[in-house]
Amino acid sequence: MAASLRLYNTLTRSKDVFVPIDPENVRLYVCGPTVYDYAHIGNARPIIVFDLLFRLLRRVYGKEAVTYVRNITDVDDKINARAARDYPDLPHNEAIRVVTGKTEEQFHADIRALGVLMPEDVNEAGKLPRFVEPRATEHIDEMRTIIGRLIDRGAAYVAEGHVLFSVAAMQKLPNVPQYGAFSKRSPDELLSGARVDVAPYKRDPMDFVLWKPSGPQDPAWPSPAGIATPGRPGWHIECSAMSWKHLVEAFETRLACADPTAREIFDIHGGGIDLVFPHHENEIAQSCCAFDTPRMANVWMHNGFLQVEGEKMSKSLGNFFTINELLQDWPGEVLRFNMLRTHYRQPIDWTIKGLEESEKILDRWYELAGRGEAVFLSEQIIDALADDLNTPKMLAELHALDGQGAHEELGANLRALGFLLEGAEAWEARKWASLSIDPAQVEALIGARKEARAAKNWAESDRIRDELAALNVVVKDNKDGTTTWEVAR
Ligand SMILES: Nc1ncnc2c1ncn2[C@@H]1O[C@H](COP(=O)(O)OP(=O)(O)OP(=O)(O)O)[C@@H](O)[C@H]1O
Ligand SMILES: [Zn+2]
Numbered sequence: 001m002a003a004s005l006r007l008y009n010t011l012t013r014s015k016d017v018f019v020p021i022d023p024e025n026v027r028l029y030v031c032g033p034t035v036y037d038y039a040h041i042g043n044a045r046p047i048i049v050f051d052l053l054f055r056l057l058r059r060v061y062g063k064e065a066v067t068y069v070r071n072i073t074d075v076d077d078k079i080n081a082r083a084a085r086d087y088p089d090l091p092h093n094e095a096i097r098v099v100t101g102k103t104e105e106q107f108h109a110d111i112r113a114l115g116v117l118m119p120e121d122v123n124e125a126g127k128l129p130r131f132v133e134p135r136a137t138e139h140i141d142e143m144r145t146i147i148g149r150l151i152d153r154g155a156a157y158v159a160e161g162h163v164l165f166s167v168a169a170m171q172k173l174p175n176v177p178q179y180g181a182f183s184k185r186s187p188d189e190l191l192s193g194a195r196v197d198v199a200p201y202k203r204d205p206m207d208f209v210l211w212k213p214s215g216p217q218d219p220a221w222p223s224p225a226g227i228a229t230p231g232r233p234g235w236h237i238e239c240s241a242m243s244w245k246h247l248v249e250a251f252e253t254r255l256a257c258a259d260p261t262a263r264e265i266f267d268i269h270g271g272g273i274d275l276v277f278p279h280h281e282n283e284i285a286q287s288c289c290a291f292d293t294p295r296m297a298n299v300w301m302h303n304g305f306l307q308v309e310g311e312k313m314s315k316s317l318g319n320f321f322t323i324n325e326l327l328q329d330w331p332g333e334v335l336r337f338n339m340l341r342t343h344y345r346q347p348i349d350w351t352i353k354g355l356e357e358s359e360k361i362l363d364r365w366y367e368l369a370g371r372g373e374a375v376f377l378s379e380q381i382i383d384a385l386a387d388d389l390n391t392p393k394m395l396a397e398l399h400a401l402d403g404q405g406a407h408e409e410l411g412a413n414l415r416a417l418g419f420l421l422e423g424a425e426a427w428e429a430r431k432w433a434s435l436s437i438d439p440a441q442v443e444a445l446i447g448a449r450k451e452a453r454a455a456k457n458w459a460e461s462d463r464i465r466d467e468l469a470a471l472n473v474v475v476k477d478n479k480d481g482t483t484t485w486e487v488a489r
Contacts, residue, residue, distance in 0.1 A: 005060060005386045007268070008345060010276060010300040011182060015388050018299060020267050026057050026066045027247040027266035029297065031239055031275055032133070034073040035103035036082045040320035041335065041350060042272075042306040042313035044114060048336055049303045049344040049389065050270045051116040051418065054131075056385045059377050059416075064130070068122075069246045071239065072135045074100040075232060080218055092217050110323040113332030115418030134242045136233070137219075142241035143233045144224040146290045147210050151225050155289040158225050159201040161213035165285060167206040176288040179206075182300070183277035208282055209234035236282040243269070243296075244287065269297035273304055274312070303344045313350065321350075331430060333419050334359045340391040362419070363431075365402060369411030370424025377416045378409060435472065435487055442473050446483055449475070 005018040020026045030050045033039055050070070057066045079099055080092075087095035112118060122131040147163050150156035155169050167179045167190075180190050194205035213231045214220035220230035247266040271280065280300065287296040305312040308319045326335055338358040342348040377385075378401075384393035394417075401410040414420045420427070432439055445464050452460035468475055474488050 005056075006388055007299055007301060008388045009298075010280075010302050011295075011298075013184075016299070018267075020061065021265060021298065023061055024065050026061050026268075028054060028057065028066065028068045028268045028270065029239070029243040029247055029266060030068070030070045030269075031271035031279065032071045032073065033107055034076045034078060035100045035107060036076065036079040037103065037315065038322035038324050039107050039110060040313055040315065040322050041326055042320065044111065044323050044335070045306050045339060045344075045348070046270060046272050046303050047111050047116055048114060048339045050301075052340070052385070052389060052391070053268075053270070053301070054117065055416070055418070056377075056382070056389070059382060060386070063122075064127070066130060067128075067247060068131045069243060070131075070133055071242045072100075072104055072133060073235075073238065074104070075136045075219060075238070076235065084217065093219060096219055106324065110327065113327055114323070115333055115336045115421055117418070132246045134246060136238040136242070139238065139241045139245060140221045140233065142245045143211075143237045144222075146237060146240055146244070146286065147224045149290040150210065150286065153289060153292075155285075156210055157203065158227060159203070161223070161227055161229050161231060162201055162209060163211040163223075163225060163227070164202060164207040165210050165282070165289075166203065167208075167285070168204055170285055170289050173289055173292075175292055175294055177284065177294055179285055180281065182284050183281045185277060185281075208236065208278065210237050210286070236279055237286060239279075239283050240286040240290070240296075243283075244291070265293060265295050266297050268299045268301060270301045270303075273302040276300075276302060304347045306339075306348045306350055308350055310349070329434065330355055330359065331362075331427065331434070333362060333421060333427075336418060337362055341395060343392055344389055362427075365398070365410060365414060366420065366424045366427050368402065369407040369414060370420055370427065372408050372411045374408060374412035375415040376412045378413055381413050381417075437471060437473065437487060442468065442471065442485060446475065446485060450483065 006015050007018045008015045028050070030046060032047075033043055047070075050068075054066065054068045079096055083090075083092060083095035083099045087098055090098065108118065117131065119129070119131040119133055123129045147156060150165065151158070151163065153173065154166075155173060156163050156165050157169075158164075170176060170179055180187065185193075190206055198205045211224060211227075211231050211233055213223075213227075213229050219232055221232060223229065223231040243266060269280070269283075284296045288294060307313060311317060311319060313320045323335070334355055338350075338354050339348065341354070341358065378397075380397045380400075381394055384390045384397055387393065398410060398413060401407075401413070411420060422430075428439075445468055449461050449464040449468075452458075452464060465475060468485070472488050473485050476484050476486070478484060
């Protein structure tokens with residue numbers, strides 16, 4: 001029998017026992033990146049956290065019994081602006097394709113180095129894909145279908161080439177939630193937020209865009225609802241469309257037989273805490289109205305912010321490090337480990353000191369545990385993760401394995417958790433290479449220094465010490481007569 005999972009649910013604001021709609025197909029959707037620039041290490045947090053959840057679900061319910069959808073947002077005004085800036089000489093659509101294609105490729109290379117499972121690691125030929133990474137631009141038809149349903153049900157209206165979602169009309173439909181209930185915002189709060197930027201074509205300041213007209217410089221598709229001019233989707237609609245397409249529609253027939261009330265609902269929806277409002281509130285509004293259901297997903301999980309000096313790391317504040325630049329100084333596994341030392345709902349302060357500590361622990365574990373091949377999660381590790389992904393507890397259990405000398409088991413767990421990606425030898429070689437240090441050369445110099453000291457040749461011994469210092473190596477003569485060395489950062 002599967003271990004019982006408990007997950008904190010933003011919908012209920014409590015940690016609840018997780019009950020899948022269909023234990024043979026547990027379904028997870030996570031909002032992915034907008035691809036116009038290098039992802040920063042804050043963007044990596046949901047990727048790593050939900051990778052861990054995916055691994056856990058696969059372990060608990062079976063590899064064939066979990067479907068994971070993580071989308072790529074490749075239509076957005078920030079992408080258009082970047083394309084116009086960087087490729088002014090290309091036709092605009094081509095420029096957009098270059099920007100999104102390059103950024104997506106870079107994103108994949110970056111997160112692969114973080115030990116994150118990729119679709120090609122999971123999907124098997126001839127079987128249902130269990131990990132889908134859909135692009136928004138490949139789901140415009142589904143978006144149009146949902147927008148059409150919303151107009152038909154009276155929850156959306158057309159104005160000046162736009163389609164807008166009507167919050168007031170939503171509230172007149174039966175069987176749908178209260179708008180604002182998910183993010184716990186009162187009508188007054190919603191209204192004062194919406195008044196900041198009121199467009200003239202909106203009937204009500206709270207209404208939000210499902211579809212908008214495209215200018216000559218924008219990517220454009222045929223519009224829904226008989227709007228003659230071409231347009232492009234708003235932000236929120238893409239996730240309603242992609243989750244429906246890949247998590248609900250594909251399994252509708254089977255679910256309809258098993259549990260008719262489960263139609264249009266999937267199990268877990270994830271993302272960063274900043275997405276609770278408006279993005280997830282609006283996804284829920286769209287999906288519930290279009291599909292006549294009180295819920296879009298049963299469990300909503302949100303990771304806390306990765307912060308720098310108390311502030312959210314973000315592109316707009318400019319206080320960010322890209323994954324790519326961090327990977328030049330640190331192995332990806334150190335970044336992954338450092339991320340998991342903090343529980344996913346807590347803020348993380350990202351510091352060099354934290355990275356150094358993480359690297360030290362991994363150095364020790366890789367040396368002791370790195371030679372085997374076994375891959376499995378021990379019961380106590382599963383138990384820790386089953387408690388709302390308690391990664392600090394998980395790390396304490398890994399430390400306990402180390403303390404007990406159970407190093408093969410430690411290695412097996414590390415491998416199952418996305419560590420020891422290339423084996424211990426490769427880890428060491430890469431680490432030394434990234435520090436521009438050749439350990440054999442250091443050992444030889446230390447040997448020569450020892451001989452010089454034995455011969456009381458202090459000038460030579462000092463010269464060698466300076467040579468080592470120039471290599472960034474600090475030599476320590478211990479009381480017991482041994483000499484050790486470490487790298488100064
Ligand atoms: N500092 C952060 N800590 C944790 N998660 C974050 C952080 N910044 C963004 N995210 C998450 O990263 C994911 C990708 O978001 P997206 O590509 O829209 O980035 P973004 O919000 O534009 O980044 P920024 O805030 O820097 O502009 C989302 O789930 C978002 O919640
Ligand atoms: Zn989304």
